Amino acid sequence: MARPYSMDLRDRVVAAVETDGLSCHEAAKRYGVAPSTAIRWMQSFRRTGSVSPGQMGGHKPKRLTGAHREWLIERCKAGGFTLRGLVAELAGRGLRVDYRSVWVFVHDEGLSFKKNTRRSRTGPS
Structure with missing residues (x-):
């Protein structure tokens, strides 16, 4: 994952513009940034x-909480989903949730549903 530029570099670019009187383009060229x-x-700075x-990434709270969580658990226990x-x-x-969010929720809660196909009912041949 990309990292932010160091504070030292940021401060040097700002100082070049503020105290040395360089333009942003000249300061960028001097310090090798865009x-x-x-x-x-x-x-x-201004x-x-x-x-x-600013903050990069971070924790995104789960949307399947509260009443939606309870409903989803009951719905999964009813089977056939x-x-x-x-x-x-x-x-x-x-x-509105993503397929992956529901998959993670079902997996974390241990709520899997396996259909009883004909092949699995007949046993080994």
Whole structure:
């Protein structure tokens, strides 16, 4: 995953523009960053007084909580479900979730449903 530029580099670019009188393009060329990056850093510095990077990534809270979680557990225990069907049913209840979110939820809760196909009922040949 990409990492933000160091604070030292950010400070040097801002200092070159502010104290040395360079343009953002000249400072970017001097320190080997893209001109658009130097421009964004200067905009941030003028707006907030800081060039510290924003948060990258982070935890995204699960959407299948509360009443939706309880409903989904009961629905899975009733049997006869598919993951795509559960996604559609949740959308019908006003909650848009991804197939993978439902798969992770079902897996974490230990709620799997295996259809009893004809081949598995007859036993080994």
